[in-house]
Amino acid sequence: MPLEIVACPVCEQKLAVQEYVVVGVQIVCNNCGRSLRIKQRQPLRVEVVPEEATFNSDDRPESYG
Numbered sequence: 001m002p003l004e005i006v007a008c009p010v011c012e013q014k015l016a017v018q019e020y021v022v023v024g025v026q027i028v029c030n031n032c033g034r035s036l037r038i039k040q041r042q043p044l045r046v047e048v049v050p051e052e053a054t055f056n057s058d059d060r061p062e063s064y065g
């Protein structure tokens, strides 16, 4: 079967990842809903995508005291 199993680093849910998913692709945990990125293949590893990486609207300099 073209599936690999990896544990979510946040909640340890077992996730099935298609074999064609390559490094750098983002997936979403179906248990905790966090965004994960494929970090390495063979063995398959994923890392949590920081919230700031996707939602950057709060990253504004407070210049006007």
Ligand SMILES: [Zn+2]
Residues within 6 Å of the ligand: 008, 009, 010, 011, 012, 013, 029, 030, 031, 032, 033, 034
């Ligand atoms: Zn999870």
